Amino acid sequence: MLVPTVVLSGIGLLSGLGLALAARAFAVETDPRQDRITEALPGANCGGCGYAGCGDFAGAVVRGDAKPDGCPVCDQETRRLVASIVGLTVQDRAPQVALILCQGGDDVAAKKYRYNGLASCASAALLGGGDKACGAGCLGLGDCQRACAFGAVEMTPSGVARIIPARCTACGQCVAACPKDLIKLVPAEATIHVLCSNHDRGPAAKKACAVACLGCKKCEKSFAEDPRIKVADFLAYIDYEHAPDDPALAALCPTGSLVYRGAAAPAAERTSS
Amino acid sequence: MKFSGGVHPAYHKDTAGLQIEAMPLLHRYVVPIAQHLGAPGKVLVAKGDRVARWQPLSEPVGFVSVPVHAPTSGTVKQVAALPHPLGRPMLAVEIESDGEDRPWEGLAPLGDWRSLDPAALRRAIQAAGVVGLGGATFPTHVKLSPPAEKKVDLLVINGAECEPYLTADHRVMLEQAAEVMEGVGLMMRVLGVPRACVGIESNKPDALAALRRACPADVAAEFVLLETKYPQGSEKHLIYALCGRRVPPGGLPMDVGCVVQNVGTAVACLEAVRDGLPMTERVATVTGAAINVPHNLRVRVGAPLLDVLAHCGGVTPDVGKVIFGGPMMGIGQFDMDVPLIKGTSGVLCLRDDEAVLYEGGPCIRCGACVDACPMGLVPSAMGLIAERFRFEELGDWHVLDCIECGSCAYVCPSRRPLVQHFKRGKAEWRDILEERRAKTERDAKRAETAATA
Numbered sequence: 252m253l254v255p256t257v258v259l260s261g262i263g264l265l266s267g268l269g270l271a272l273a274a275r276a277f278a279v280e281t282d283p284r285q286d287r288i289t290e291a292l293p294g295a296n297c298g299g300c301g302y303a304g305c306g307d308f309a310g311a312v313v314r315g316d317a318k319p320d321g322c323p324v325c326d327q328e329t330r331r332l333v334a335s336i337v338g339l340t341v342q343d344r345a346p347q348v349a350l351i352l353c354q355g356g357d358d359v360a361a362k363k364y365r366y367n368g369l370a371s372c373a374s375a376a377l378l379g380g381g382d383k384a385c386g387a388g389c390l391g392l393g394d395c396q397r398a399c400a401f402g403a404v405e406m407t408p409s410g411v412a413r414i415i416p417a418r419c420t421a422c423g424q425c426v427a428a429c430p431k432d433l434i435k436l437v438p439a440e441a442t443i444h445v446l447c448s449n450h451d452r453g454p455a456a457k458k459a460c461a462v463a464c465l466g467c468k469k470c471e472k473s474f475a476e477d478p479r480i481k482v483a484d485f486l487a488y489i490d491y492e493h494a495p496d497d498p499a500l501a502a503l504c505p506t507g508s509l510v511y512r513g514a515a516a517p518a519a520e521r522t523s524s
Numbered sequence: 525m526k527f528s529g530g531v532h533p534a535y536h537k538d539t540a541g542l543q544i545e546a547m548p549l550l551h552r553y554v555v556p557i558a559q560h561l562g563a564p565g566k567v568l569v570a571k572g573d574r575v576a577r578w579q580p581l582s583e584p585v586g587f588v589s590v591p592v593h594a595p596t597s598g599t600v601k602q603v604a605a606l607p608h609p610l611g612r613p614m615l616a617v618e619i620e621s622d623g624e625d626r627p628w629e630g631l632a633p634l635g636d637w638r639s640l641d642p643a644a645l646r647r648a649i650q651a652a653g654v655v656g657l658g659g660a661t662f663p664t665h666v667k668l669s670p671p672a673e674k675k676v677d678l679l680v681i682n683g684a685e686c687e688p689y690l691t692a693d694h695r696v697m698l699e700q701a702a703e704v705m706e707g708v709g710l711m712m713r714v715l716g717v718p719r720a721c722v723g724i725e726s727n728k729p730d731a732l733a734a735l736r737r738a739c740p741a742d743v744a745a746e747f748v749l750l751e752t753k754y755p756q757g758s759e760k761h762l763i764y765a766l767c768g769r770r771v772p773p774g775g776l777p778m779d780v781g782c783v784v785q786n787v788g789t790a791v792a793c794l795e796a797v798r799d800g801l802p803m804t805e806r807v808a809t810v811t812g813a814a815i816n817v818p819h820n821l822r823v824r825v826g827a828p829l830l831d832v833l834a835h836c837g838g839v840t841p842d843v844g845k846v847i848f849g850g851p852m853m854g855i856g857q858f859d860m861d862v863p864l865i866k867g868t869s870g871v872l873c874l875r876d877d878e879a880v881l882y883e884g885g886p887c888i889r890c891g892a893c894v895d896a897c898p899m900g901l902v903p904s905a906m907g908l909i910a911e912r913f914r915f916e917e918l919g920d921w922h923v924l925d926c927i928e929c930g931s932c933a934y935v936c937p938s939r940r941p942l943v944q945h946f947k948r949g950k951a952e953w954r955d956i957l958e959e960r961r962a963k964t965e966r967d968a969k970r971a972e973t974a975a976t977a
Contacts, residue, residue: 364858367881368944369911377947379611379858386612397913 284336285313291332292322297400299323299422312337320344324420346439347421349403349414353389353433354446354508356409359461360388376430385459387448389433398428441494442513443501445480445487452485457506464508473503480509525768527761529898530753531931533688533852535727539811539818540691544699546822547835549625553595553826554863555581556608556616560655561662562588569617573600576628578802580653581617590653590663593802594619595824597626607859609848609868616863619826633800637710638742645714645797652796653803653866657788658682658757659849661867664789668714670778679712679720680766680777680784683735684750684757686725687850690870692807693787695820697724697731700791701738707790709743710797715783720745721766722787725752754852755929759784761898773925806866810836812873814843826863832871833860844876852930882939893932893942899925903932903942910945915952923949 288309296304300321302311311317312333319334320341327343334341361384366375372394375381381390391410398404403418404425414425416439426434433448445464449456453465466485471478479495481488487509489495501511558564565582569575575594582591598621608614634640634648650665670676681704685693697704708720724732726749736747750756750765760771762784769780777784788807795801804825811818816837823832829846833839839846847854848868864871893903899922906921926946933942 364856365881367883368941369948371913371948373952374944374948377944377951 282310282313285309287336288312288333291325291329291336293324293329293420295324295400295420297324297420297422297424299420299424323347323422347436348416348419348439349421349423349425349434350437350444350446351389351395351412351414351434352444352446352448353387353431354411354462354510355383355385355388355460356391356407356411358409360385361459373430381431383459385449385451385456385463387431387433387450388460390431394428394430395425395434398424400424437489438491438494441489441491442511443480443489443495443497444510444512445489445508446510447486447508450484450486456485462507464504465506467505469503469505470500470509473500525765526751526753527764527898528900529896529931530755530761531896531934532752533754533934535752536689536811537691537694537727539689539809539820540694540728542691542695542818542820544695544807544820544822547824547827547832549596549621549623550824550827550831551621552601552828552831553598553619553621553824554606554616554828555592555595555619555826556606556614556863556865557582557592558608558614559592559661559825559865559867560590560653561660562586562590562666564615565589565591567603567615567617569600569603571600571602574598574622575600575619576626578631578804579628580802584650588663588666590650590655590665591802592617592653592825593804594628595804595826596621597624598622607862609855609857609862609865611855611858631800634797637706637713637794637797640713640797642714642716645710645793648797648800649714649793652792652801654789654792654796655803655866656786657792657806657866657869658786659853659867659869661865664785664793667783667785668711670715670783674778675781676715676778676783677717677719677781678767678783679708679715679717680759680763680782681708681720681722681745681787681790682757682759682762682784683722683724683728683731683787684762685728686752686754686757687852687854687869688754689811689872690809690850691811692809692820692869694728694731696788696791696807697728698734701731701734703791703794704787705735705739705743705745705790706798707792707794708745709740710793711783711785711790712743717783718744722747723750723756723762723766724748725750725756727752754931755898755927758898758927758929760927773922803866806868808832808864808868809870810873811870812875813878814840814873814875815871816840823864825866829857829862829864829871830860832864833873839873840875842876843873845874845879847872847874852934853928884940885938887940888938890937892935892937896931896935898929898931899927901926903946906949907932907940907942907945910949915949916956918949918953919956923953926950 289306292305294305300308302308312319319339320330330341362382363384364382366382370392372390372392375390380386389411395412396404401418403415404412407413421436447464449463456463464487466482468482470480471482479490479493498511501509563585565584567582569581576597579594580591584590598619601618601620603617605613606616646665654664655661683697712720732747739745763769763782792803808823809820819836846857887904909917928943930943
């Protein structure tokens, strides 16, 4: 009994000693700042910064390859902390949220053919731009949902993607994943949005989808001067620099493509808190 | 020589006995500016302009670009993005016919090709907007201009027509045999090659006999009857079957000293030079169980699909799918307002019960697709990888060598949408390669600035 105990303990001690020496001899020199930054970052490894993960990004910040505010996910507090670790300062940035500029589900949008194949928007988009009659519409096969590391994209029962603002970190992965370029990052406090990307003339847009922006300019004309919603190329745009905030604006829209998603809206639809 | 893989679909060449019939003049034509692979031309006409038949509607921009021409005389109704057989609306010129079919005065026939030098022939072929009529619509003058370092010694003439249903090339070989062979001679002169080799599938021995009879004494052509097997008409497989040369992965036929041209293209080249006639018409097979009167039609480019179908007695009520091209590689149409274009070798109307949408099942690893793939790829593994969105692995499986012939999907007992996966995979893999190239460039530039600093 005694002999095996001693032998095993001896082997253990020897190996431990070997490992301890090896750790000293072959130690990899890392910048302690890199570890501190990694510690501070959210640790989701979402890739929103363009690097392979939080550790990789931290290394890039230390080397000076990445800007300290390059993490789109973390809050202002963390950005400041990261910047202070490398001795820099960052400017304050308004929090953003992703927004899907289409609400043309199967109940309102026409289809031009029956799609049968890989359940991926990018595959469907290769076939004449997808099965939606609207050339710009959401294909509803969930490429953005798969790209989101935070579970912030849900598919509505009618088959369009929708962002859950409370979970969205504005990392931008969905923006890159959408083959129809339907997703934009907008200021989180904005309340009025144009949820359409169709540039067709009114009749054509209407034929393809009941909730398309027709480019009628009712919203634009409601401003006496200096319109904060402008129509260009038959599609309305919000001027997010001076975003409008009047729930009554949405009621002007004949198709419902202009929506109010502020505090007064039902909880499920809010984009701003 | 026989290539490995390939399949034997039901050929349905029921229209092989039907003479080519010229389609009557229509009231309206829609001529897309982009009907070829390469840069679309610059539009030369505007709304309200009067145009004559064969008048150019666009001019080429650059070398890999060809013009399109008016199919008849009339008035330009609009120049706008209109439905295109490839799926997305594209810039097109709509012409309302005036019924006169007045020819353009600017036609410049060059006469006998035997007395002309290759450069003049090439110019005439580009000016006439000649593209490969086999379906890929690559500008013919580009194929006929191999760079000096590529030694081309063989012109391969593609009369395989391996797609089921289609008989347009077959009829051209029978009815225009003399013109095909003159065209072959012309292309040999442009390329400066000593011989041509005409490959025809064994189900068309009459076409081979007709061409052999019509071959002029000064055209050194060989005629080979090939095994009837899909995709015999794929240029890589045709070259291997005829002369045993293998086009390297990612390479072109000219890498092994060959240039491949379709029989219809040969006729178009001859007409472009001899008569100065631009390519404004082609022969297309209108067939399938859901068309009332199948035809081999000489149809003007830009003829709206609905008018062509109406001329063929219309479609039956149980029509399920209309395809431009053949059933293996053709493109299904969802808009009946599209025009027939230079690359439309046929219009196939399938019944509802023939155009079944299969729900693809899981891969059962039977390996049938591996046996069927004429490129020697492993479609089963590639399909599984694509299905999991692991596109960066597809490069190791040589996805870019896939010719999208559909043999794998045809034999798959699990009805997997393999070709669709590979089309996506090819697009994604090209993006990955482009990204890597850009990254290498960026890194090199950064290293350079670091070195100088």
